[in-house]
Every structure is written in C-alpha cells, then in structure tokens.
Amino acid sequence: MTESAPAGSQRALRRDAARNRERLLAAARQLFADHGFDVTLDEVAHRAGVGVGTAYRRFANKGELLDALFSEQTAEMAAAADTALTDPDPWHGLVTYLEMSLALQLRDKGLAQIVSGDRVGVEQHDWNRQVMAPKNRAIVARARDAGVLRDDVTGTDLTFVQVGLNAILARSRGAHPDLYRRYLHLLLDGLRAEPGTPTPLPVAALTSDETHAVMGPPITPGTARG
C-alpha cells in the first residue's frame, strides 16, 4: 500500500525500472502459464535477472504481479465472448464461448486459477467485473431471448459454471486434458430450454482406474510444500 501515487495518473517509470518491470512480467507470464501460481517469486525474479526486492517495488505482492498479467489474458477471454455475441446462432455462441474460455484456461494454468477466483489481485478483478460480467449477461440474454436457454438462467451462472468445470480441469489436465468437455456438455444439456433427447457426449468417461489415478494423492510423503 503506497499512498504516493494520486489514483489514476502515475509518473512514468525511469527507463531501467520500466525495463525491469517488463522483464518481470515476461518471466512471470511464462512461469505462471506452465506451473500456475505456485512458482516462487525468487524464481520469477531470477529468470527476469533482477533481485526479489525489485519485484516488490513494482508489485504489492505476488498476487498483484499475476494480476498485472490478467489484462493480457482477459483480452483473450473478452475476444471469445465477443465471438459468441456475433454468432448468428445464440446457442452455438454460448457453447463455443464456454469451450473457448475453458480451452484458454487449459493452455494457461495461471489464467485458470484467476478465473476460478483462486488467487487474484484487486485491480483487474474490477475490470473483470465491469467488462466480463456484462458480456456474460449479454450472451445469456441472447440465448434466452431466442428461446434456446432455460429462462431461469442468468449471467452469473456462467461464472459458477466455469468455477465448477475449472476444478475438473485442474484435476484432470495432466492425464486427460479434455475430460472437462464431458461435463460441460452434460451441463449444457441441463441448460437447454427444451431438452428433447440428450446429446451424445464428446468425451468418454474415465474408467475407475483412471479416475483413481487422477484423484490420487498429489502429495507424496515427505515432499509436502508449505
């Protein structure tokens, strides 16, 4: 919490500082995408070629650094939403929006953690609220008005649907990267206004053994982290 900068306008950074900031973001971008939020700030700083202290001079804490990456990634999320909104078929738009959104989160573990609300900073979350929430509402409204989506569904439902699917994605992303699509489509069948006969699911269920492997103990004795 620095109170020096009058909210909104901040003095330009010195050239070396600006460069370090970029380096930190670049390092964090790659490390977060691969390993999610559990990379060390020391690792990020080291890869960026600066000291840890520098990271803390630019970002209030680890969450804020991830937060700064959020804007780039939300741009992709917003693009997916816009694609949905221009789709001539509102139902198809809704489906592809969720598909694209989850696919992005499959590619970027850090983004997945952000979207599911695991770890976020303050600023970009507001942006999420002000930009993504209205888009969600619009996507839902369009499908509902077309009579293809049940009429008791709202924009906020899309958020929680993603939270749920994201948890499945997080568990299965290693061994069965597309398993989440099975549950997405199961849920979509529950979202239809006039269901008719169930749609064939795009992905097979796991066997019992596969499930056990996926759900198996992630912490091997003696390797537990803080």
Place this chain on the structure above:
Amino acid sequence: MTESAPAGSQRALRRDAARNRERLLAAARQLFADHGFDVTLDEVAHRAGVGVGTAYRRFANKGELLDALFSEQTAEMAAAADTALTDPDPWHGLVTYLEMSLALQLRDKGLAQIVSGDRVGVEQHDWNRQVMAPKNRAIVARARDAGVLRDDVTGTDLTFVQVGLNAILARSRGAHPDLYRRYLHLLLDGLRAEPGTPTPLPVAALTSDETHAVMGPPITPGTARG
C-alpha cells in the same frame, strides 16, 4: 517411511502414546472441520496438549493425519450411499445421495477438501476407491437400468460431478451456503434420460454484486500466506 512395522499388523501402542494419538485426532477433527486443511500442525499439537514431534511420531505428515480422520467421515459418506441404494426410487436415490454428500462437505471443510482430491494421504484413499467407487457404480447402474438416467453416464462421473460442485461450494460456502444446489440441479437436468421440461431450480442465482463479492480477492494485500 518407517519400514519397521510388518504391513497389516502393528504392535499395540503404549498407553500414553495411544492417548496422545486420540487427543491429536480429536483436536484435528475439530480444527479441520472449521478451518480446513490450512490449520497449522503446531495448532493441532498445541490444542491436543502435546509437542509437534509427537504428531510426527504418529503420522507421517500432515496429510496422513487428515487421512486418519477420513475413515470416520467416509463412514458418513458410505451411509449416504447406502441410503441411496435402498431408496425405492432410483432417481430420487441418486439425487439425495448427491445432496447428502455435498451437505456433509458443507459441514466439514476438511472432508470437502478430501473428496475433491485437494489433499489426501495414501491409505484411506485406497479405501475410498475400494468402498465408495463400487457404491457410486451401483447407484448409477440402478438409475440407468430404471431408464431414468442417460445411459452414457458411469460411476466415475459422480466423482467428477462432486469435484465440480465442490469447487462452487468452496467459493460460496461463506456467504451463500446453498448456492451449490442450484448447479447440482442444473446438472441433474442434464443427467436425465428423458428430460422433458426443465425442473424449477431450488436456489436463486446470485446477483452480479453478490457474485463479485464471492469471487472477490481472497488475499488482502499484506496478508498472503505461504
């Protein structure tokens, strides 16, 4: 990893050791239920009135201690499953099983983390596999055979359904404890063999503001934990 005890049979504990073990379990039971896995082992040991080292003499690590509580809690889960299996209406059985299971997880944060595979030890997880997995399969088979559940659904699907709903539960348990039921019933409508017209949902959607509050930054600057 101690290799002293021949797997299966272990010598009885000395009386003080056995008592300490019970005290540790009692302390952990309460602390985990209230605060989930992020309680300190120091706290558990302190509440139990023993040193930390004693905890490590009884349990390989923090996960194993939680694991030891698992059997008690799985007993309740198993009971819920058995209730489902004796329900004259297979669909109603399936629904109440999921309702009861999630309700238990709402009451016990530690149990929720176990079921969603967040943090588990080894031993009880096997038990889960050998006891709960067959029950899941039976519940699903019964509903499928009765023609009320779509025929491409398997027992392992119940596991992942719980993972997803659990994530929603974890996010909303504070402010909106029963929100998960909304998504459970949305999903149930997707699981029906012959959907017909959608069932009214038992819980209202959150408003945009409520959603934002729920998804809001859980880490206040400067309070981040390890």
Place this chain on the structure above:
DNA sequence: ACCTGAACACCGTTCAAGT
C-alpha cells in the same frame, strides 16, 4: 528513484537430548 540481497516471519518436517 531504484536496485540488491540479507533478514524476518511462518509453517512443515527432522532430530538430538531427555524420560
């Protein structure tokens, strides 16, 4: 202004010394 790295707090885990 900004940079650095040593220092601090916290928490999981280990181990030497005691009974």
Place this chain on the structure above:
DNA sequence: ACCTGAACACCGTTCAAGT
C-alpha cells in the same frame, strides 16, 4: 518407546545499505 522443543528448509515479504 515415546516425548519435547529447538533447529532446518522453504517461501513470501521487508528493509538497510548501496548506486
């Protein structure tokens, strides 16, 4: 055998000293 608490490793965060 078992108990204890100091010690160690790790990681997020801070801050004194340097440019």
